[in-house]
Amino acid sequence: MPISLYWQRLAQMARAMIGFPDYAGYVAHCRLHHPGRSLPGEAEFLRQRQEARYGGGRGRTVRCC
Amino acid sequence: MSGFFKIIVWLAVSAAAAFALGTIALHQGERISALWVVVATLCVFMIAYRFYSLFIARRVMLLDDRRPTPAVRLNDGLDYVPTNRVVLFGHHFAAIAGAGPLVGPVLASQMGYFPGMLWLLFGVVLAGAVQDFMILFLSVRRDGKSLGEMIKSELGEIPGLAALFGTFLIMVILLAVLALIVVKALEASPWGSFTVAATIPIALFMGIHLRYLRPGRIGEVSLVGFVLLIGAILLGGKVAQDPVWGPWFTFSGTQLAGMLILYGAVASVLPVWLLLAPRDYLSTFLKIGTILGLAVAIVWVAPELKMPATTRFIDGSGPVWAGSLFPFLFITIACGAVSGFHALIASGTTPKMVDREWDIRFIGYGAMLMESFVALMALATAACIEPGVYFAMNSPGAVLGGTAESAARVISEWGFVITPEMIQQTAQDVGEQTILSRTGGAPTLAVGMAQIFSALLGGKAMMGFWYHFAILFEAMFILTAVDAGTRAGRFMLQDLLGFFHAPLRNTASLSANLLATLLCVGAWGYFLYQGVTDPLGGINTLWPLFGIANQMLATVALILATVVLFKMKKEAYAWVTVLPMSWLLVTTFTAAGQKLFHDNVRIGFLAHAAKFRTALETGTLLPPAKSMEQMEQILFNDRVDALLALFFMGVVLVILGYGVRACWVALASRQVTARESLAHPATAV
Numbered sequence: 091m092p093i094s095l096y097w098q099r100l101a102q103m104a105r106a107m108i109g110f111p112d113y114a115g116y117v118a119h120c121r122l123h124h125p126g127r128s129l130p131g132e133a134e135f136l137r138q139r140q141e142a143r144y145g146g147g148r149g150r151t152v153r154c155c
Numbered sequence: 156m157s158g159f160f161k162i163i164v165w166l167a168v169s170a171a172a173a174f175a176l177g178t179i180a181l182h183q184g185e186r187i188s189a190l191w192v193v194v195a196t197l198c199v200f201m202i203a204y205r206f207y208s209l210f211i212a213r214r215v216m217l218l219d220d221r222r223p224t225p226a227v228r229l230n231d232g233l234d235y236v237p238t239n240r241v242v243l244f245g246h247h248f249a250a251i252a253g254a255g256p257l258v259g260p261v262l263a264s265q266m267g268y269f270p271g272m273l274w275l276l277f278g279v280v281l282a283g284a285v286q287d288f289m290i291l292f293l294s295v296r297r298d299g300k301s302l303g304e305m306i307k308s309e310l311g312e313i314p315g316l317a318a319l320f321g322t323f324l325i326m327v328i329l330l331a332v333l334a335l336i337v338v339k340a341l342e343a344s345p346w347g348s349f350t351v352a353a354t355i356p357i358a359l360f361m362g363i364h365l366r367y368l369r370p371g372r373i374g375e376v377s378l379v380g381f382v383l384l385i386g387a388i389l390l391g392g393k394v395a396q397d398p399v400w401g402p403w404f405t406f407s408g409t410q411l412a413g414m415l416i417l418y419g420a421v422a423s424v425l426p427v428w429l430l431l432a433p434r435d436y437l438s439t440f441l442k443i444g445t446i447l448g449l450a451v452a453i454v455w456v457a458p459e460l461k462m463p464a465t466t467r468f469i470d471g472s473g474p475v476w477a478g479s480l481f482p483f484l485f486i487t488i489a490c491g492a493v494s495g496f497h498a499l500i501a502s503g504t505t506p507k508m509v510d511r512e513w514d515i516r517f518i519g520y521g522a523m524l525m526e527s528f529v530a531l532m533a534l535a536t537a538a539c540i541e542p543g544v545y546f547a548m549n550s551p552g553a554v555l556g557g558t559a560e561s562a563a564r565v566i567s568e569w570g571f572v573i574t575p576e577m578i579q580q581t582a583q584d585v586g587e588q589t590i591l592s593r594t595g596g597a598p599t600l601a602v603g604m605a606q607i608f609s610a611l612l613g614g615k616a617m618m619g620f621w622y623h624f625a626i627l628f629e630a631m632f633i634l635t636a637v638d639a640g641t642r643a644g645r646f647m648l649q650d651l652l653g654f655f656h657a658p659l660r661n662t663a664s665l666s667a668n669l670l671a672t673l674l675c676v677g678a679w680g681y682f683l684y685q686g687v688t689d690p691l692g693g694i695n696t697l698w699p700l701f702g703i704a705n706q707m708l709a710t711v712a713l714i715l716a717t718v719v720l721f722k723m724k725k726e727a728y729a730w731v732t733v734l735p736m737s738w739l740l741v742t743t744f745t746a747a748g749q750k751l752f753h754d755n756v757r758i759g760f761l762a763h764a765a766k767f768r769t770a771l772e773t774g775t776l777l778p779p780a781k782s783m784e785q786m787e788q789i790l791f792n793d794r795v796d797a798l799l800a801l802f803f804m805g806v807v808l809v810i811l812g813y814g815v816r817a818c819w820v821a822l823a824s825r826q827v828t829a830r831e832s833l834a835h836p837a838t839a840v
Binding site for chain 1: 374
C-alpha cells in the first residue's frame, strides 16, 4: 500500500473512533443509490452526525467504564 | 508458509508462554522484570486468538462471508456502513476502553500481582472475549439489534424489561463510582483540580471553533486542544504553589462531589457540540495515545515488579477492599477480564459497520484481548510502585491515622518496609501535599505512570508533570463518561418510565427531559455522596457493587448467547458460553451473598447496619457519624446497598429462569428457532 493510503486509513480510523463515518463514502453512496437527492456539505454532515451520536439517539453514547 | 513451519512457530510461541509464566511462578520471592508479564500476555493471547477464537468462529458460529452483513444490506452511508476491519477495530476499541480496566487491576494488587494476572489472562480468553465475540455475532445476524431488544425477542418481554431495569441501575452505580474516583484523585490537590477544571474552557473553545470558525477541522482543533492541555498542566504546577490561587483550587471531598453533581446536571442539558463532543474527541485521542505510550514505555524501561507476587491479604483482611480472593478478586477485576458493559457496545454501533462476517472475530475477540492487555499494563504499573507506598495511597484514612508517621507504622506492621520520609518524598516528587489515602486507583496508577514515563523522558524533575498528566488523562475520559452517561441514563429512564406513563417517553418534552435528568443525576449523586463520606473510603462499598453488577450483566449476556446456541441447534458447543456463565454465576452470587450476609462489618451490609442499629438503640455515636441523624443516614445507606445487591440477584435469576426454559423448548424442537434477520440466507442454495 502506498503511504498516502496508510495516512488516509489512519485519518479514517481517527474519525471512526469519535463516531464520524466517511463523508466521501456517504457522498458516493448517495450518488449511486439516490441520484438527485440534495446532499449536505461536509460541515453540515458532521454537524448532523454529532447530533445523532450524542443527542437523543437511543443507546448511541454507550461507552464503557 | 508451509504447514510444518507453522507448527514450529506455534510450538515456539507456546514454549515462550510457558517459560514466561513459569519464570513468574518460580521467582515468587524475588523481584523480576515487568517484561515477563508482557511476554506471557502476548504469547497467551496469540495462542488464544489463533486457536480458540478460530474454533468458535468455524465450529460454533459458522461464520460465513457469503452472508451479507447488515452494513451491506442496509447500507445508508450513515449508521450502516461497511467499514474496513482495522478502522472498525479502532472504533470499537475506543468505545470499550475506559477507566475500568485501569482501576480494577490496581485495586486487586493488594493481593499481589499474580492472582490478578492469572484471572486477567484466563478470564479474557475464556469469558470476556467470548462474550464480546458472541454478542457482536448475534447482533450482526440481527440487523444490529441492541442487547435489550435481543433478550426481548429471544427470551421474552419480561426478561427484556428486567434487563432494561438492571442496565439502568448498573449505569447509576458506574457513574457514581467513576465520579468517586475523580473526587478521590482531586481532593486537596490544587494542581489536579486546576488542570481538570481547565479542560472545560478548553473544550468550550474547541466546540465554538469547530462550529463557527473552522467547521470540520477536527484534527487541527484537537491538536490545538492538546497543546492547551499541556499548557494547563504546566500552569497548574504554578497555580498550586501560588499563595493566593493555590487555596482557591484546594477542595474537600464533599465540595468536589457537589461540583461534579452540578456539572453532571448542567453538562448533560447543554448542546452537545459545545462541551461534550469536543471533549470526547480530545479524551479519546488522549486515551489511545497514552495507552500506546505506556506500552512502549513499559517495554523500553522494563521496570521491576516490586509488589510481591502474592501478599498475605489473599485471606480477605486487606485494607484496600475487604473480602477473600474467592469470590472478590473476580469481581474487583471486572473490565479487562470480562465486562458486561461490552455487551451493550458490541450490540451498539459496531455491528452496523461490520463489512464481512469473518471480521467479527478480529473485532469482537481481538479488541477485548487488547483491552485486557491494557488492564495487564495497569497491573504491572501498580506493581512497579514500592508496596509500602501502594498501601499508603490505597488504605483508608481511618486505618492509617492522619500522619506519615502513623501510616508508616501501620504499614510496617503489615510487613511492608516504609518510612515516613519515603511517603513524604513520594508526595513531593509528584508535586502533591500528601499521598495518604488517595484511594480509588487513579492516583496510584498515576504515580506508577509517572515513575515509568519519567524514566523514559525528563527524569525526576518531570515526575510532577507526568503524575498530573496521568490524572488528567483519567479524569478527562471519566468526566466525558459522566456527561455522556447521564444523557444515556436519562434516555434509558425515559424509556422505562414510559412503560408506566407514556408521555414521559417523549424525548422532545422539556419537562420529561428535566425530570429524567434530575432523577438520573440524583441517583448517582446519592451514591457518590455516600461514597465520599464513607470512613472506609467509599471504594470499599461502591467498587464491589459495581463489579458485581457489571459481571452480572455479563452473565445475562452469556445467558442470551447460550439460549441462541440452543436455538441454533448448536447445543453440543454450548459449553463455550455455559462455562464462563456458570463461573460468573458462582462468583457473583457468592460475592453478592457475602456483601449481604457476611458477619464481618467490613464486608456485609446487613452486619454493618446491625452494628449501627444497636448503637443507635443504646444512644452511642459510632465514627464517622457526628450526630444521631448521621447514624440514621449510615443505616439507611446500608439498607439501600443491600437492597440493590438483592435487586441485581433478582434480575439475573429472572433472566436465568426464562433462559433455562427457552433452552428446554429449543432442545425439544426439531428445527432451528433462532430469530436471525436472514432466516434463509440467499447464499444457502
